[in-house]
Amino acid sequence: MEPTTFVLFGATGDLAKRKIYPALFNLFIDDKLPASFALIGLGRRDWSDDKFRGNIEQSIRDFSRRKAVNESKLAAFLQAFSYSVLDIGNLEDYAKLLGRIESREQKLGLAPNRLFYLSVGPEYFETIAENIQESGLGSANGWKRLVIEKPFGHDLQTARGLNAMLGKAFAEEEIFRIDHYLGKPMLQRFKVLQQSNPIIQTLWTNRSIANVQITANETVGVEERAGYYDHVGALRDMFQNHMLQLLMMTAIRTSTGSDAEVVRFKKKHIMEALEPLQKADVANSIVRGQYGSGYLQGQPVNGYTSEPGIAEGSMNDTFIAAKLSIDDSFWRGVPFYIRTGKRLKEKSTRIVIEFKEPLKQSSVSEDGAAEPNLLVIEMSPGESISLQLNTMGASVKEASKPICIDIDPGQGDLPEAYENLIHDALLGDGTYFAHWDEVEASWAWVQPILEAYEENSVPLHTYAAGTYGPAEADELLARDGYHWWFDAVEPAKQLTVAAQL
Ligand SMILES: NC(=O)C1=CN([C@@H]2O[C@H](COP(=O)(O)OP(=O)(O)OC[C@H]3O[C@@H](n4cnc5c(N)ncnc54)[C@H](OP(=O)(O)O)[C@@H]3O)[C@@H](O)[C@H]2O)C=CC1
Numbered sequence: 489m490e491p492t493t494f495v496l497f498g499a500t501g502d503l504a505k506r507k508i509y510p511a512l513f514n515l516f517i518d519d520k521l522p523a524s525f526a527l528i529g530l531g532r533r534d535w536s537d538d539k540f541r542g543n544i545e546q547s548i549r550d551f552s553r554r555k556a557v558n559e560s561k562l563a564a565f566l567q568a569f570s571y572s573v574l575d576i577g578n579l580e581d582y583a584k585l586l587g588r589i590e591s592r593e594q595k596l597g598l599a600p601n602r603l604f605y606l607s608v609g610p611e612y613f614e615t616i617a618e619n620i621q622e623s624g625l626g627s628a629n630g631w632k633r634l635v636i637e638k639p640f641g642h643d644l645q646t647a648r649g650l651n652a653m654l655g656k657a658f659a660e661e662e663i664f665r666i667d668h669y670l671g672k673p674m675l676q677r678f679k680v681l682q683q684s685n686p687i688i689q690t691l692w693t694n695r696s697i698a699n700v701q702i703t704a705n706e707t708v709g710v711e712e713r714a715g716y717y718d719h720v721g722a723l724r725d726m727f728q729n730h731m732l733q734l735l736m737m738t739a740i741r742t743s744t745g746s747d748a749e750v751v752r753f754k755k756k757h758i759m760e761a762l763e764p765l766q767k768a769d770v771a772n773s774i775v776r777g778q779y780g781s782g783y784l785q786g787q788p789v790n791g792y793t794s795e796p797g798i799a800e801g802s803m804n805d806t807f808i809a810a811k812l813s814i815d816d817s818f819w820r821g822v823p824f825y826i827r828t829g830k831r832l833k834e835k836s837t838r839i840v841i842e843f844k845e846p847l848k849q850s851s852v853s854e855d856g857a858a859e860p861n862l863l864v865i866e867m868s869p870g871e872s873i874s875l876q877l878n879t880m881g882a883s884v885k886e887a888s889k890p891i892c893i894d895i896d897p898g899q900g901d902l903p904e905a906y907e908n909l910i911h912d913a914l915l916g917d918g919t920y921f922a923h924w925d926e927v928e929a930s931w932a933w934v935q936p937i938l939e940a941y942e943e944n945s946v947p948l949h950t951y952a953a954g955t956y957g958p959a960e961a962d963e964l965l966a967r968d969g970y971h972w973w974f975d976a977v978e979p980a981k982q983l984t985v986a987a988q989l
């Protein structure tokens with residue numbers, strides 16, 4: 489891997505502490521950082537290098553997925569870190585930073601490869617990009633990359649404005665837009681499984697698939713993020729980015745070795761083929777919800793509008809369910825159902841592929857007892873890929889019974905999303921980042937929903953905290969003869985895991 493200077497804006501913040509430093513440490517332990525690697529942390533706080541390193545050390549002890557920390561490795565790792573005070577709006581601070589980076593590069597004879605990571609609020613993105621350009625920080629002889637956190641815009645127009653601004657300082661292939669769902673290990677393993685198994689590739693069409701269900705249910709409420717969340721809601725916070733990315737990744741058909749360009753091209757095609765919604769029709773395909781008070785794990789919890797910092801009478805959405813259709817020859821006729829929300833019964837992020845039941849459809853099946861075959865990608869909290877099949881009951885006369893085969897059981901110590909993504913950014917591999925074409929198309933697709941919400945032409949259903957969301961989200965599938973898989977499955981009825989392949 490090429491020598492790299494990692495310039496971290498927002499080095500004193502929450503994301504850096506909880507995700508970025510533990511991810512970098514795990515990469516270091518796994519020998520996945522460049523041999524010559526230095527990180528310069530930036531913030532307004534007047535910290536010394538020692539204070540900065542002390543904070544990083546604490547974040548690794550608190551948040552690393554590895555329970556036991558190798559002390560000598562940690563000490564070696566911390567040597568790569570230093571800190572500079574920088575005010576984002578002050579161009580002179582960038583000039584000082586440039587001097588510091590150049591002197592290190594010259595002293596060690598390193599190529600001037602610089603990765604700028606923006607772990608700061610979106611209101612700063614444009615100023616930083618502009619000042620990197622102005623100061624000359626981004627015009628050295630090596631490569632430069634910009635890693636940028638969400639949110640990328642607030643709607644179609646602001647996203648376009650931001651992209652145009654960033655485009656003055658960075659080319660598209662230099663911009664790495666983080667969507668941490670793309671870094672989730674089970675999503676990446678699912679793509680490999682699909683690419684490397686002809687049996688699965690063959691099934692990946694509307695001839696075999698009845699519907700696709702993508703769920704990202706959370707038990708947490710708005711937490712301490714009222715100021716952000718009350719202006720954003722589930723549609724902007726989760727649906728426009730993470731959920732549509734999961735849809736694209738599920739729908740694309742790629743083969744082994746497909747590079748970033750191929751993946752981007754195919755994802756763009758999916759977004760272009762997604763049947764657009766008209767504002768007047770939004771209520772037919774979209775269910776908007778907001779949590780009321782209720783119980784989670786036996787404890788009473790507040791309704792959304794009683795949460796600290798939420799505007800009285802807020803109409804903000806904390807839940808969305810949607811039915812989407814892809815109008816191309818592979819997916820025509822296959823509904824994609826998506827849902828995500830806060831304060832739901834359990835945390836679960838999963839993709840379920842429900843296969844067709846040809847026997848049932850042609851009325852050959854006598855008892856109708858067989859369950860459909862399902863491919864289930866569990867991304868959180870458990871990690872596994874399994875296949876539901878039917879087998880014989882205790883005797884041939886009994887109805888068949890479903891069993892579940894673990895194709896790719898979670899191995900307990902998988903890398904975290906941020907490890908995968910930071911590693912890819914260091915390598916310059918954009919396969920699991922959001923390309924501008926996808927971001928623009930996603931905003932364009934949700935724009936009529938944003939407008940319908942704004943005009944309040946879509947009902948806002950209250951659901952009790954600790955449930956699976958509004959009943960209308962179940963009706964969305966029931967209309968087509970389907971139901972959400974794995975909701976309210978009593979433990980006794982859960983499928984037996986029959987074997988591990
Ligand atoms: N926290 C999370 O879990 C997630 C966060 N994100 C995104 O990541 C980004 C960062 O979030 P988070 O870490 O939570 O935010 P924090 O508020 O915790 O941190 C903000 C950082 O920005 C720095 N900063 C703010 N203003 C200035 C300034 N004028 N000049 C220099 N530095 C400044 C702060 O440094 P100082 O105070 O020292 O000036 C601090 O390091 C946001 O875009 C957020 O949306 C995305 C997903 C999850």
Ligand SMILES: O=C1O[C@H](COP(=O)(O)O)[C@@H](O)[C@H](O)[C@H]1O
Pocket residue numbers: 704706725726837868
């Ligand atoms: O980006 C976000 O994601 C989290 C959920 O992420 P997960 O990896 O825990 O599924 C969500 O809580 C947050 O509101 C949103 O900004």
